[in-house]
Amino acid sequence: MRALLVVNPAATTTSARTRDVLIHALASEMKLEAVTTEYRGHARDLGRQAAESDDIDLVVALGGDGTVNEVVNGLLHSGPDPERLPGLAVVPGGSTNVFARALDLPNHPVEATGALLDALREGRERTVGLGLTSGTPGTDDESVPPRWFTFNAGLGFDAGVVGRVEQHRERGKKSTHALYMRQVVRQLIGEPHRRHGVITLEQPGEDPVRDLALSIVSNASPWTFLGNRPIYASPKASFDTGLDIFGLKRLSTSALARYGTQLLTSSPERGPRGRHVTARHDLTQFTLHSKVPLPLQMDGDHLGLRTSVTFTGVRRALRVIV
Template sequence: MRALLVVNPAATTTSARTRDVLIHALASEMKLEAVTTEYRGHARDLGRQAAESGNVDLVVALGGDGTVNEVVNGLLHSGPDPDRLPGLAVVPGGSTNVFARALGLPNDPVEATGALLDALRERSERTVGLGLAAGTPGTEDESVPSRWFTFNAGLGFDAGVVGRVEQQRERGRRSTHALYIRQAVRQLLGDSQRRHGSIILERPDADPVTDLVLTLVCNTAPWTYLGNRPVYASPKASFDTGLDVLGLSRLSSAAVARYGTQLLTSSPERGPHGKHAHSFHDLDRFTLHSKVPLPLQMDGDHLGLRTSVTFTGVRRALRVIV
């Protein structure tokens, strides 16, 4: 088997020595080329080259969710075709690793490498659905390039938190759960839209849902992890269905306390619920409009401000070794 290993040297939970051990373990089982990323977007370029070359059977992403997202966008540059594209494998090396853990992989990179080698020997794989976000035709965002995401996206509050965290990381701060919590509090205190939202959710053949403050788009469950605790925004979300959405139309102090507690105590059976919570399951296509530009994030990557984004759930988009 010919494989490309895409290594993010800035992965937060792996050392250079650990990465060397993992590379040697993988190389013992396959014809492996390991490439270390050198700039933002490099993993995407490597994934695209692997897909277009026709001589790579498997691409392994060693890094966090951002590295995985880049590799996926490279592999799917020309569109999904699981029978033609190289398979994807993931060795988690980030702070949260939502995609890998949602697939059932261990969060420890050494254990995950062992699980990957077992899956390769057993020829164990699955085909997963993904989300695709694009600028909405007829709006000022229509020229924005489309982008794939593996586990979640968000327009509004949570994307603002992601943007704040990225700013802190650029200043040398480590990406920790405590950092996310601090920035979430600051985003909440500085959000002028938290009582009267500006987001409109439109679906085919359905009335629009208006005045949303927060929108969480899920391609799987859980939505994220807080340490070892899974957090479920849309418990029914799955790699085998379309996209799920949780929208909140109020973020007053009381609403924050209520829905924040519900998120922290969520389970595979129940997520946030109540008067100001709007949940939608298995959507193939929908659009989020905003009256004012709002931050957008996908797989924990801040993508700037948008006023209109159209989301599509693409089933059976990618083959994953697991």
């Protein structure tokens, strides 16, 4: 087997020594080429090169969810083809690693490498569904290029939090859960649409759902992790179904206290409930429109401001080694 290892040198939870150990362990079992990313988008370019190659069987992403997202977008640049494209393996090295943990992979990079080698020896893999965003015809965002996401996306509040975290990371701060929670509070204080949402959910054959103040799209469950605590916004979301959406019509102090508590105590059997909650399961396609430009995030990566985004759930899009 010939494999490409894409290494993010800025991965939060791995040192240079740890990465060297992991590379040697993988190289002992396969013909391995290791490439260290040098710029934003480099992992995407490497994934695309692997997809266009005739002799790469596997791409291993060593890094956080952002690295995985870039690799996936490179692999699927010309569309999904699980039988032809190289498989994907993940060695988590970020602060949260939602995609890897949603696949029940170990969160420690050394343990994850051992699990990967065992999976390769035993031929364990699964074909997972992914989310795809695109510009909406007839809107200002019509020409925005499509982009894949692996576990979640959001338009509005949560994307604003992601943007704030990225600003701090660009100034040299580490991405920690404490930093994330501080930015949640600051985003809430500055949120101009707390009581009157500006987002509309439209799906074929259904009445529009208007005035959402928060919208979270999930391709897997849990939605995210707070330390080791899984948070379930859409407990039924799965790599084997379409997309789920969780929306809130109010972000007032009382509403946030109620639904924030529900999120913190959520489980695989029960997510947030209430009269301000909108929840949809297993959707193939839908669109989120906003009256004003709002931030968009996918897999924890801030992608700028958008007023309209179309989401598509694509089943059986990519082979993953598990």
